[in-house]
Each structure stands twice: as C-alpha cells, then as structure tokens.
Amino acid sequence: MKRAMLSMAAALAAGCSPNPPESARDGVEAAREWARxxxxxxxxxxxxxxxxxxxxxxxxxxxxxxxxxxxxxxxxxxxxxxxxxxxxxxxxxxxxxxxxxxxxxxxxxxxxxxxxxxxxPIVMLRTGGATRRLDAAPALGAVDGDGRMRLASGAVSPGTAAVEVQSGGEILRVVPDAGGRWSVILPPRDGPESIRVAGREFLWPGEAGGSSGLVAERTDAGWRVRWTGPGGARQTTWLPDRVPS
Missing domain, CATH: 2.60.40.10 (Immunoglobulins)
Incomplete structure (x- = not known):
C-alpha cells in the first residue's frame, strides 16, 4: 500500500507542474467537467x-x-x-x-x-487505501494489508471526538471525519493479532495466501478477501462481522 500511495502522490505532483500550456490547461479543465x-x-x-x-x-x-x-x-x-x-x-x-x-x-x-x-459484506475496495463498507458494520470495518503495511478503518457516530485503537502493544487515537469515518496505519504484524477498537476486541486472522484473483473465505468472526487491483497489486482485506443487536 505504501508504494501505491507514493505513486499516487507522485502522479499528483506531476500534474501540478507550473505554467502548463494554455491548451493543456483547457484540456485538463474540460476533462474534469465529466471525467470523474x-x-x-x-x-x-x-x-x-x-x-x-x-x-x-x-x-x-x-x-x-x-x-x-x-x-x-x-x-x-x-x-x-x-x-x-x-x-x-x-x-x-x-x-x-x-x-x-x-x-x-x-x-x-x-x-x-x-x-x-x-x-x-458489501464494500468498496481501494488499492493502497482504506476499504469503505456499505453494509452495517462494527466500529472496525476493515483491515487492509499488502504484506508490508496494514490499514485499519471504520465508521462511528458523527461527532465522535476520537477513536482509540489498540494494536501490537500500542494505543493509537484517531479523529474521525465529519461523517464519522476514520483510518489509521497499524504496526506491522506477521500472524494473527487481537485489535481493540472503541472497547471491542477483534481477532485479525493475518494475511491471506498468495493466490491471484478473488478469493473470499470465512474466518472465525468475519471474511478474509484476497484480491488483485489495478496494475496487478495484491491486497488482503479482512471484514469483521457485525455483532447482532
């Protein structure tokens, strides 16, 4: 995920070169009118x-x-x-x-x-970014990993001051956005690990195998998905189950 994020940053920087030709600026502005x-x-x-x-x-x-x-x-x-x-x-x-x-x-x-x-679960997967869940989900909605980095994310009630995440012996506090969504990079971890978010404990099962394409499997309390994004980037996404109310 780190490489994907750095590539995105480089692309944005390249697109902001000073004083582009007038025709190029016109073309970019025209594309932005629809190409989203x-x-x-x-x-x-x-x-x-x-x-x-x-x-x-x-x-x-x-x-x-x-x-x-x-x-x-x-x-x-x-x-x-x-x-x-x-x-x-x-x-x-x-x-x-x-x-x-x-x-x-x-x-x-x-x-x-x-x-x-x-x-x-019904989700939007993003290479190098946080998964966005569209179904009812717990405070920890997903953990995304690519073998080098892990990104935890989720959603809480709008107006929540901060979300406390405990992982790998560290306590991380993250401020959600206006809609209650949050994400934070977790310490590296090779195998399964307990992750505590907003007072609830979740058992992350670790990275999935190295097969290409889409592989979805049940874990003890969620779904582990192995998928391939644009450019062949492979990523594991774990989706914890919602606790029935």
Whole structure:
C-alpha cells in the first residue's frame, strides 16, 4: 500500500507542474467537467436483483463491469443520481464502476465487492487505501494489508471526538471525519493479532495466501478477501462481522 500511495502522490505532483500550456490547461479543465468515476453510495436487495445507487456526472452512463466481461449499465439523471440493477449472483461478485460520456470513459480505481449474493459484506475496495463498507458494520470495518503495511478503518457516530485503537502493544487515537469515518496505519504484524477498537476486541486472522484473483473465505468472526487491483497489486482485506443487536 505504501508504494501505491507514493505513486499516487507522485502522479499528483506531476500534474501540478507550473505554467502548463494554455491548451493543456483547457484540456485538463474540460476533462474534469465529466471525467470523474461514479461514486457508489449503497446497494439494496430488491427481489431477485441488487440495486446499486450513487452519484455520477449528470446524464452520464454508469457501467459496472465484471471480470467475465459482463456489464450492467444505467443512465444518471440530470442531478447525477443513478440506479443500476444487477441480478443477484449465486455467490460473490466483483465489479468495476465506470462513467461513460460520449466516446470517453472514466474507470474507477475502486472495486465493488458483494459477498454471498448480498447477504455478506458489501464494500468498496481501494488499492493502497482504506476499504469503505456499505453494509452495517462494527466500529472496525476493515483491515487492509499488502504484506508490508496494514490499514485499519471504520465508521462511528458523527461527532465522535476520537477513536482509540489498540494494536501490537500500542494505543493509537484517531479523529474521525465529519461523517464519522476514520483510518489509521497499524504496526506491522506477521500472524494473527487481537485489535481493540472503541472497547471491542477483534481477532485479525493475518494475511491471506498468495493466490491471484478473488478469493473470499470465512474466518472465525468475519471474511478474509484476497484480491488483485489495478496494475496487478495484491491486497488482503479482512471484514469483521457485525455483532447482532
């Protein structure tokens, strides 16, 4: 994840070179008017289908692409709101969101993962970044790792002053954003470990095996997912179960 983050920073720096040609600036500004990937906000089960909804460019076409060249699409309205209906899969489903405008497209760096036909966690995976859960989740929503770094993340009630995370003998305090979302880098760890967040203990099972593609398996109290992102980057994401209320 560190390499991915550094690469992203370098790309941003390269895009901010001083005094670009006028035509280049015009082209960049024009691209920014439409070339933004869709933002997936929620996934709901409606009979035999899953309804994926969110925000995109007004009147743009939103496409969700599967690994086997399947695609599901819908047009956003004049406000940018969209709903894409996806037949509920028999098992797991990994989709790449994309915005289309004319002959151009803007694929998202994120991946929408739906586990167990929507009965399991539903998340947005991000290479080198924190997983964002769309289903009901505990305070610790995910732990992402690439064999070198681990990133814990989750969501709490908006207005929470700070979240206390205990890992590897260290106590870390992180301030959530306005929506209650937070993330923090954890100390390195080779094997399973107890992680305590907001007073609850979670047992991280450790990194998954080195197989490529999507592998999702149950652990004692959650799901461990091995997946491959853009550029072949391999990442493990652990998704703790929500405690029934």
């Amino acid at each position: 990937p869709p933002v997936i906000e929620r996934v709901d089960r409606t009979g035999p289908a899953l309804v994926v909804s969110g925000l995109a460019e007004p009147d743009a076409r939103v496409v969700l692409r599967g690994a086997d060249d399947t695609a599901f699409a819908a047009a956003a309205d004049s406000r940018g709101r969209f709903e894409v209906r996806v037949p509920a899969p028999a098992g797991h489903l990994l989709l790449r969101p994309e915005t289309q405008a004319g002959q151009d497209s803007a694929p998202s760096p994120d991946r929408l993962l739906i586990l167990e036909s929507g009965r399991g």
